[in-house]
Amino acid sequence: MSDVEQIPTRVAPTQPAAGPMAATQSKPPDPILDVRNLKKHFPVKGGLLRRTVAHVKAVDGVSFTMQRGETLGLVGESGCGKTTVGRTILRLEKATAGEVWFEGRDILKLSIWHLKALRRDMQIIFQDPYSSLDPRIPVGESIAEGLLIHGIGTKQEREEKVREALLRVGLHPSSMQRFPHQFSGGQRQRIGIARALVMEPKLIIADEPVSALDVSVQSQVLNLMRELQQEFGLTYLFIAHNLSVVEHISDRVAVMYLGKIVELADRKQLFSVSRHPYSKALISAIPVANPKIRRQRIILEGDVPSPLNPPSGCRFHPRCWMAQEICRTVEPPLEEKVPGHWAACHFANDVAASLPHK
Amino acid sequence: MATTLPSASLPLEETTIQAESQWATVLRRFMRHRMAMISAVVLVVIFIASFLAPFIAPFGRDSIDLGNRFVLPFTPNSATGQIHWLGTDHLGRDYFTRLLYAGRISLTVALVSTLLSTIIGLVLGVLAGYFGGWVDMLITRTLEFVATFPLFIILLILVTVLLEDANLIPIPGFILSTVMWVTAVTREREAQVIVLVTVVIALLFWTGTARLMRGMVLSVREQPYIESSRALGGSHMRVMTRHVFPNAFPPIIVDFTLGLNGILVLESSLSFLGFGIQDPIPTWGNMLAFAQSYMFQHPWMTVVAGLPILFTSLAINYMGDGLRDALDPRMKL
Structure with a gap:
C-alpha cells in the first residue's frame, strides 16, 4: 500500500479547493486540526536480546480534518486504536509517521519548548475521572496545575479562574479544598472538564469521557460539554465506543477498524445510510428502547484480527458478509463516495442500498 | 435526557476559603491520631532524657558498687539511701543511669544508619523505577548482589579487622569527634566501632527500601494522573516531585520504622555475640545481652533492659502509622 493512497487529500477530485474532508456545511471551512496519514506502531520485543520481532500497528494511516467548533466522534471497538489516535495527536505517544497540523x-x-506552549490550546479529558486526578492533591490545585505550569496569572488570579471554572461546570467553589475521593463519579468528571476548561483551550480531546459514568450522569456531562462548546467555541474530538453517546453529541462521526478509519461522514448520514459494512453492523447493534420493534441485527462472526498481522486487502474482509475476491487483495482507499461522506469500501454504494436501515 | 445544570441555582455568595498549607493539614491530622501523639511524646522524652543523661542520671555511669549488686528496682542504695529506680547489675551499677547513657549510642546508631539506608534506597529506587531500561537493570542487579551479602559475617569481619588495626579502615577525624561528643564515649576505638557498625548496616540495609520504592514508582508512574500532568505540559522534574514522589513515598515511612526497629535489635544481637560495642560502654543491646545470662537468677533484669527497646520500637511504629495516615487524604481521621 502506498502512502499516497491513504491520504484522502490526493484522491478527492470532487472538492479540490475545500481541502480534505471539509464538512459539507454552509459555513466556510476553517480547519483547526488536520491529521495526515498518522501512524503509531508499537514494537514487540522478544527473544534473548530483546530485539524487535514485530510491530503492533495500533494506528496505521489515519487522516481527517476537523473544523473549528465541530464535534468529531471517533468510534470503534476496543483495541481499534481510537485512544491511541487521541494520545498521539497530543504527543503523549510518539507518532511513528504522519503529520498533525494544528492551526498551521x-x-x-x-x-x-514550542510544544509546551501548544499544550495550552489542546486539552484532554480522560476516561477515568478518578485515576486521572492525583489523590493526594486538593482539587483546586489539580485544576490550577496547568495555569501554574504555564505561569499564568498570580496566585489570586489563578484561584479566581479555578473558582469560575468550578462554577461553570456546576460545582461549588468550596470544592477547591477537597480531595478527589470526596466526589462522586459525575462530579469528578466535571472536575476533569474544569481542569481542561481553565486553560481556555481551542481543542479538547475527550477520551471516552462518559464511559465510566452511570447512564443517568452521562447525559448531564454530555449536555454540559455541549453547553461549554457553544459558550467557548470549543472543538471536540470525542472518542467513544458507545454509539448512542456519539450520535447524541457529534456533528460528524469517524468509524475506526483495526487502526484505520473506514468511514467518515456527517452524523445523520452515517447513522441513516452508512457506506461501510462495519459501520452498518455496529449501527444495527444499537439497542432500541422499544421491545415491539424487532430490528434485523447483523451478527459479525469471529474476532477482530490481530493488529500484529492485519489481513491482506481490506482489513474487514474476513468478517464481512459482502466480501468478494477483490477485497482479499486490494485495500480500498478512504474515498469520498458522495460529498462529505467518506468510506473505505469497494462496494460502498451497495452497502448503502442494502438493508437494514436504522 | 434534558437536565438543568445546577450552576444557575448555586448560591454565589462570597465563600471565604481558608487556605491552609498542606503541611498544616498534615500536622492537624497527625495530632488527631492519639497513639501517634502519645508515641511522639514518649520518643521526645526518651531522646531528651538520653541526651541530658549527665545531668539527670542519679549515679555515675560506670561507678561500681559491689555492696549493692542485683538490687531490685525501686530499692534504696544500702549505703547512701539513694533509690535505684530500675535496680543494679552484677557490679552494682545503676540500671537507670546506664540505660540513659546507652540510649545515646543505640539511638544514634539506629537513627543514623536507618536514615542513611533509607536515603540510599529512596534515590536508587526512584531512579530505577522512573527511568527503567539499563539504569533499572544496573541498580536491580547491584541490589540483588548486595542483598545476598551475609550482613552479620561482614560486620563481624570488619569489626575484627578494625580492632586489629585501626588504620586499615580510615575514618575522618571530625566524624569520630562528633560521634564521641554525641554518644559520650571517651575512647577513639569505641567511636570507630560505632561509626563502622552504623555505616556497614546502612550499606547493607538499603536493598529492601530500594526495592519497595522501585515497585511503588513503577506503579505510580503508570497512573493516568501522571499522564494528565504531562499533557498539561508538566516537566519530568515537576511530575516527579509533585506527583510521583508523594504518591510513592508513604510506604517508606512504615519501612523506615520497621528498619529502625530491626537495627535496634540487630545491634543487640551483635553485642550479644561479643562484637559491636562492649562493656563498660552501655548500649541497650549489650545491656540486654548481658542481662540474659542472669535470666533465671534475676529475671527482672531482662525486663528492665528490654523496656527502652520495647517502648522506642512501639512508639516509632505508632508514629509511622500516624504519619502515613496523616499524609493520605483518603484516610478518615
Whole structure:
C-alpha cells in the first residue's frame, strides 16, 4: 500500500479547493486540526536480546480534518486504536509517521519548548475521572496545575479562574479544598472538564469521557460539554465506543477498524445510510428502547484480527458478509463516495442500498 | 435526557476559603491520631532524657558498687539511701543511669544508619523505577548482589579487622569527634566501632527500601494522573516531585520504622555475640545481652533492659502509622 493512497487529500477530485474532508456545511471551512496519514506502531520485543520481532500497528494511516467548533466522534471497538489516535495527536505517544497540523503548525515536529506552549490550546479529558486526578492533591490545585505550569496569572488570579471554572461546570467553589475521593463519579468528571476548561483551550480531546459514568450522569456531562462548546467555541474530538453517546453529541462521526478509519461522514448520514459494512453492523447493534420493534441485527462472526498481522486487502474482509475476491487483495482507499461522506469500501454504494436501515 | 445544570441555582455568595498549607493539614491530622501523639511524646522524652543523661542520671555511669549488686528496682542504695529506680547489675551499677547513657549510642546508631539506608534506597529506587531500561537493570542487579551479602559475617569481619588495626579502615577525624561528643564515649576505638557498625548496616540495609520504592514508582508512574500532568505540559522534574514522589513515598515511612526497629535489635544481637560495642560502654543491646545470662537468677533484669527497646520500637511504629495516615487524604481521621 502506498502512502499516497491513504491520504484522502490526493484522491478527492470532487472538492479540490475545500481541502480534505471539509464538512459539507454552509459555513466556510476553517480547519483547526488536520491529521495526515498518522501512524503509531508499537514494537514487540522478544527473544534473548530483546530485539524487535514485530510491530503492533495500533494506528496505521489515519487522516481527517476537523473544523473549528465541530464535534468529531471517533468510534470503534476496543483495541481499534481510537485512544491511541487521541494520545498521539497530543504527543503523549510518539507518532511513528504522519503529520498533525494544528492551526498551521505540524505538532509532531515541534520542539519540546514550542510544544509546551501548544499544550495550552489542546486539552484532554480522560476516561477515568478518578485515576486521572492525583489523590493526594486538593482539587483546586489539580485544576490550577496547568495555569501554574504555564505561569499564568498570580496566585489570586489563578484561584479566581479555578473558582469560575468550578462554577461553570456546576460545582461549588468550596470544592477547591477537597480531595478527589470526596466526589462522586459525575462530579469528578466535571472536575476533569474544569481542569481542561481553565486553560481556555481551542481543542479538547475527550477520551471516552462518559464511559465510566452511570447512564443517568452521562447525559448531564454530555449536555454540559455541549453547553461549554457553544459558550467557548470549543472543538471536540470525542472518542467513544458507545454509539448512542456519539450520535447524541457529534456533528460528524469517524468509524475506526483495526487502526484505520473506514468511514467518515456527517452524523445523520452515517447513522441513516452508512457506506461501510462495519459501520452498518455496529449501527444495527444499537439497542432500541422499544421491545415491539424487532430490528434485523447483523451478527459479525469471529474476532477482530490481530493488529500484529492485519489481513491482506481490506482489513474487514474476513468478517464481512459482502466480501468478494477483490477485497482479499486490494485495500480500498478512504474515498469520498458522495460529498462529505467518506468510506473505505469497494462496494460502498451497495452497502448503502442494502438493508437494514436504522 | 434534558437536565438543568445546577450552576444557575448555586448560591454565589462570597465563600471565604481558608487556605491552609498542606503541611498544616498534615500536622492537624497527625495530632488527631492519639497513639501517634502519645508515641511522639514518649520518643521526645526518651531522646531528651538520653541526651541530658549527665545531668539527670542519679549515679555515675560506670561507678561500681559491689555492696549493692542485683538490687531490685525501686530499692534504696544500702549505703547512701539513694533509690535505684530500675535496680543494679552484677557490679552494682545503676540500671537507670546506664540505660540513659546507652540510649545515646543505640539511638544514634539506629537513627543514623536507618536514615542513611533509607536515603540510599529512596534515590536508587526512584531512579530505577522512573527511568527503567539499563539504569533499572544496573541498580536491580547491584541490589540483588548486595542483598545476598551475609550482613552479620561482614560486620563481624570488619569489626575484627578494625580492632586489629585501626588504620586499615580510615575514618575522618571530625566524624569520630562528633560521634564521641554525641554518644559520650571517651575512647577513639569505641567511636570507630560505632561509626563502622552504623555505616556497614546502612550499606547493607538499603536493598529492601530500594526495592519497595522501585515497585511503588513503577506503579505510580503508570497512573493516568501522571499522564494528565504531562499533557498539561508538566516537566519530568515537576511530575516527579509533585506527583510521583508523594504518591510513592508513604510506604517508606512504615519501612523506615520497621528498619529502625530491626537495627535496634540487630545491634543487640551483635553485642550479644561479643562484637559491636562492649562493656563498660552501655548500649541497650549489650545491656540486654548481658542481662540474659542472669535470666533465671534475676529475671527482672531482662525486663528492665528490654523496656527502652520495647517502648522506642512501639512508639516509632505508632508514629509511622500516624504519619502515613496523616499524609493520605483518603484516610478518615
